[in-house]
Amino acid sequence: xxxxxxxxxxxxNDQPTRSSLEVLSKAxxxxxxxxxxLGSAAAEVAPTLGEYGAQKxxxxxxxxxDTYLTLPAVDTLSxxxxxxxxxxxxxxxxxxxxxxxxxxxxxxxxxxxTDATDxxxxxxxxxxxxxxxxxxxxxxTFPQGVGIVLTRPKAFPxxxxxxxxxxxxxxxxxxxxxxxxxxVLDRVEVESEGPALEDATVVVSGGRGLGKAExxxxxxxxAAALGxxxxxxxxxxxxxxxxxxxxxxxxxKTVKPTLYVAVGISGxxxxxxxxxxxxxxxxxxxxxxxxxxxxTDFGVVGDVLTILPKLTAEVKRRKGH
Amino acid sequence: xxxFVCIKQIPDxxxxxxxxxxxxxxxxxxxxxxxxxxxxxxxxxxAIKLRDTIGNSELIAVSMGPTSAQEALRRSxxxxxxxxxxxxxxxxAGSDVMATARVLAAVAKKEGADMIFCSTESTDGYTGMVPGxxxxxxxxxxxxxxxxxxxxxxxxxxxxxxxxxxQTVETxxxxxxxxxxxxxxxIYPTMKGIMSARKKPFSxxxxxxxxxxxxxxxxxxxxxxxxNIGKVEARAAGQVIKDDGNAAQAIADFLQRSQLL
Ligand SMILES: Cc1cc2nc3c(=O)[nH]c(=O)nc-3n(C[C@H](O)[C@H](O)[C@H](O)COP(=O)(O)OP(=O)(O)OC[C@H]3O[C@@H](n4cnc5c(N)ncnc54)[C@H](O)[C@@H]3O)c2cc1C
Ligand SMILES: Nc1ncnc2c1ncn2[C@@H]1O[C@H](COP(=O)(O)O)[C@@H](O)[C@H]1O
Numbered sequence: 221x222x223x224x225x226x227x228x229x230x231x232x233n234d235q236p237t238r239s240s241l242e243v244l245s246k247a248x249x250x251x252x253x254x255x256x257x258l259g260s261a262a263a264e265v266a267p268t269l270g271e272y273g274a275q276k277x278x279x280x281x282x283x284x285x286d287t288y289l290t291l292p293a294v295d296t297l298s299x300x301x302x303x304x305x306x307x308x309x310x311x312x313x314x315x316x317x318x319x320x321x322x323x324x325x326x327x328x329x330x331x332x333x334t335d336a337t338d339x340x341x342x343x344x345x346x347x348x349x350x351x352x353x354x355x356x357x358x359x360x361t362f363p364q365g366v367g368i369v370l371t372r373p374k375a376f377p378x379x380x381x382x383x384x385x386x387x388x389x390x391x392x393x394x395x396x397x398x399x400x401x402x403x404v405l406d407r408v409e410v411e412s413e414g415p416a417l418e419d420a421t422v423v424v425s426g427g428r429g430l431g432k433a434e435x436x437x438x439x440x441x442x443a444a445a446l447g448x449x450x451x452x453x454x455x456x457x458x459x460x461x462x463x464x465x466x467x468x469x470x471x472x473k474t475v476k477p478t479l480y481v482a483v484g485i486s487g488x489x490x491x492x493x494x495x496x497x498x499x500x501x502x503x504x505x506x507x508x509x510x511x512x513x514x515x516t517d518f519g520v521v522g523d524v525l526t527i528l529p530k531l532t533a534e535v536k537r538r539k540g541h
Numbered sequence: 542x543x544x545f546v547c548i549k550q551i552p553d554x555x556x557x558x559x560x561x562x563x564x565x566x567x568x569x570x571x572x573x574x575x576x577x578x579x580x581x582x583x584x585x586x587x588a589i590k591l592r593d594t595i596g597n598s599e600l601i602a603v604s605m606g607p608t609s610a611q612e613a614l615r616r617s618x619x620x621x622x623x624x625x626x627x628x629x630x631x632x633x634a635g636s637d638v639m640a641t642a643r644v645l646a647a648v649a650k651k652e653g654a655d656m657i658f659c660s661t662e663s664t665d666g667y668t669g670m671v672p673g674x675x676x677x678x679x680x681x682x683x684x685x686x687x688x689x690x691x692x693x694x695x696x697x698x699x700x701x702x703x704x705x706x707x708q709t710v711e712t713x714x715x716x717x718x719x720x721x722x723x724x725x726x727x728i729y730p731t732m733k734g735i736m737s738a739r740k741k742p743f744s745x746x747x748x749x750x751x752x753x754x755x756x757x758x759x760x761x762x763x764x765x766x767x768x769n770i771g772k773v774e775a776r777a778a779g780q781v782i783k784d785d786g787n788a789a790q791a792i793a794d795f796l797q798r799s800q801l802l
Pocket of ligand 1: 468491
């Protein structure tokens, strides 16, 4: 019997998020993927979820899920789990899905593994792979059966099968008043120019080696010349040079661009955790022993302040051809 | 109000490369220097600030861990926390998220709590799953990823960090509140703080004090099992050159060779 794997799909601006679709694509490879989608746009997105591998979509089009965080979703999922008993739940690691998982595992006494990069079934056992501390790969499982796996951003590629459709199960049990407790009063989006860090095919990140905040424009200019997005280490985010949204790493964003350029970055394990999956890595650092050089395809030992302006000019010149 | 802050002692992230013991499959703690989680320092500081703003409130630090975790609690007292509780029991070794949340929730229940502060995620485990678990055990709401908190009467309102900006979120107390990393400056203990910490109340609980059965926690209660620990395949290091004045050209050449330009 194929395993039934549930993916809770997150909506943003009435669309399924890319991270949820990535997880759904993976679930469809592992077995019988089913999506749960909650929120006012739930019904409209069901066809898209079919294309990304969901055989069945449980959709509850209720605006209460948009306004009230966590509790309505936990109630609904918990009731569905009792009724249908899936083999496994897979969630993307995002702010809202993390909050939901943290309660659901307790309520339904499910196992829980976070930060996974891969998983597979061996008979009825699911093996979950979790990279740990830069060099270890831990394989974990759920001895009691059902569990929730939170997967790392960008762990799985999108896989779309045009034309495939899902059976849609429309949910209509009203959201209880008790669950309407954590209320979102407003949402503020912080504007940024150019492509979003997570989606950019080129990322140029700067670190403390830039010396001071006023030099960060050198990073932005190279990023712009390469058609990419600028990023940063936690050191310079904590120093107040840039907002948190620029941070790449274990406690920031995970990026997987075609090209990652690290300038004035030492290459701490926590930073590497967010960019090691990049296809090509280029680094400039004045210290030839900087750990960043252990992951670079092309490294330059030198001063970023002299090299960056020349490199930006050279990229522009060659692109001009 | 009665406020709790949950804190943890961890291997010093600035000096220790955390290791897993291949036999017990747990974090190696012996022979490494242990510190109060730096994220928790910032959370404690946020809670102290709020306690002082609200007034007429008590702030209690709680930790579940081995006896060495007393040190972390003492530091929180020196920073300005009013009293400390350590939950320590041999049966707790190997506890998973559910067991940890069960224990911390039991302490909050025993003592009564209006607000329970946690860090959004711990620095060593970074699962970020314990705070929501505490809230679920207590049947109360949680406010997460807070970078600003205000309390008025029975309502807590936070600015919640999101992937693309922030949200304003409110709930009624009692509640669990998690603090986003790096948003509150850590208070540095003064000499006076360190001295007065010695006189502050410090209690220690075992599982039996909380009415929790040993089968529900530790390795016995864990719903996950580590099967094995392997090694990550290292990324092969490429070419490294020294800048002789032509590094910009050399990088551009590399980008062109790799069809990135
Ligand atoms: C729990 C935890 C989570 C963390 N999460 C993250 C995270 O998500 N992201 C993250 O980035 N960090 C994270 N960190 C911090 C991380 O450990 C490092 O401290 C941080 O990445 C260092 O940033 P940096 O490389 O900019 O600074 P540094 O380590 O100070 O490195 C600066 C580098 O610049 C070089 N340099 C100096 N001057 C020049 C020059 N003129 N030209 C060229 N090179 C120069 C130096 O040789 C040095 O290698 C985390 C830490 C912890 C404990
Ligand atoms: N053993 C523990 N004792 C006290 N607090 C804890 C413990 N484990 C986790 N916490 C709290 O929960 C937060 C998140 O931890 P985690 O879910 O492990 O990432 C921590 O920063 C603490 O505030």
